[in-house]
Amino acid sequence: MELRDIEIFLTLAEELHFGRTAERLHITTSRVSQAIKKQERRIGAPLFDRTSRSVRLTPVGEQLHRRLSAGYLQIMDGIEEVKGTVNGVTGTLTVGTIGPHSLMMKDTFDLFHTRHPGARLQLREVQPPSPLDLLRSGEVDVAHLWLPVREPDLTIGPLTHTSQVLLMVSATHPYAQRDSVSVEDFGDCAVVQGQSIPVYMEEVFNPYRTPSGRLVPRGPSVSTWQEALNVVASGQAVAGVTAEITEFYPWPSLVYLPVRDADPVQWAYVWRSGHESPLVRAFAQAVTDMRQAGTHMSGS
Incomplete structure (x- = not known):
């Protein structure tokens, strides 16, 4: 099976539309049809169920798709790696x-x-x-x-680096005059809530329980960093943050307090x-x- 025919099959399996597949690969729809028919003759079974309204993989087509996807990706990655060695990335x-x-x-x-x-x-x-x-x-x-x-x-x-955890609070918050806070102090605050964030990542900055076992209340749910800044600045909640932001968001309505017993946070790609x-x-x-x-x- 030629590499181009594999590419046509995988693209059609993704698009489930002969016209879009042809357009994406810059070929004609007849070329797509020919490639699929050639593969079906080679395998001895239909790879797609085609009607005037839809195209979908047959069980045999699904099996072939699973087998070819990983291999095709490895081949293309290998080609790109060699090209990068010869011509530069x-x-x-x-x-x-x-x-x-x-x-x-x-x-x-x-x-x-x-x-x-x-x-x-x-x-x-x-x-x-x-x-x-x-x-x-x-x-x-x-x-x-x-x-x-x-x-x-x-x-x-x-x-890349390790940073300290700070608690970001409103300038009018009861903690604002302190020099630092502890993780236990989170239990007396409402912290911002994330959206689609794993619990284990969220609790790095905003724990769910204090060291003594108290539940940490949840405040408003935010979807962006800007929303988090506004929610905290307005006094609706507090938020654990990384120390680097103090240089870039020195808002007069915000105060940043070191969390003295929080573990340092590592960052990576x-x-x-x-x-x-x-x-x-x-x-x-x-x-x-x-x-x-x-x-x-x-x-x-």
């Missing part, structure tokens, strides 16, 4: 970052650009209330996230395990080298 890598971290990573981005002038970095903002969404949707190739990340389909890449590419590996190497040089991010 090229293409666009979309990197997701939270808040001010994109500004703090300039040295790493500059190193990557210097090493790979044929590649382009595109930045997207990751929202803390839904830290994995852009990775899951494929809208970013690599995301800079706090640990732990315990998802079986995600790979944890190089660490994360990507989908099945989509590691030469671009991802080249970027990870730049991160590692910058980390070893001690200049990846301030406070690292």
Whole structure:
């Protein structure tokens, strides 16, 4: 079976439409039909059920799709890796970052650009209330996230830095005049709620129970970092945050208090395990080298 025929089959299995498949692959619909018929003759069974209204995989087609998908991805990754070795890494890598971290990573981005002038970095903002969404949707190739990340389909890449946990409160909050707080103090506050965030990631900054076992009340649910800032500034809730944001969000209506007994938080790059590419590996190497040089991010 030729590689192009495999590509046609996999694309049709995804699109379930001959016209869209042809358009996506820049070929004619008759070429799509010919390729599928050729594969069906080779296998001896229909791969798709076709009607005037729909196209869907047969059980045999589903089996073939499962078998071919992983192999095709490995082949294409291998080709891209060799191309990167011969011609240098090229293409666009979309990197997701939270808040001010994109500004703090300039040295790493500059190193990557210097090493790979044929590649382009595109930045997207990751929202803390839904830290994995852009990775899951494929809208970013690599995301800079706090640990732990315990998802079986995600790979944890190089660490970048460790930061202190602070409690962000309104300037009118009863804690605002303190020098610091403890994790136990969270039990007397309502903390902001995330959206699609794993519990184990949310409790790094906003625990569900205090060390003595008291429940930590939940306040308003937020979907973006800006919403979290506004909810806290208005006194509706408090939020655990990373220490770096104090330099970038010095709002007069907000106060940042060290959480003296909170564990330091590690940060790392994360990507989908099945989509590691030469671009991802080249970027990870730049991160590692910058980390070893001690200049990846301030406070690292």
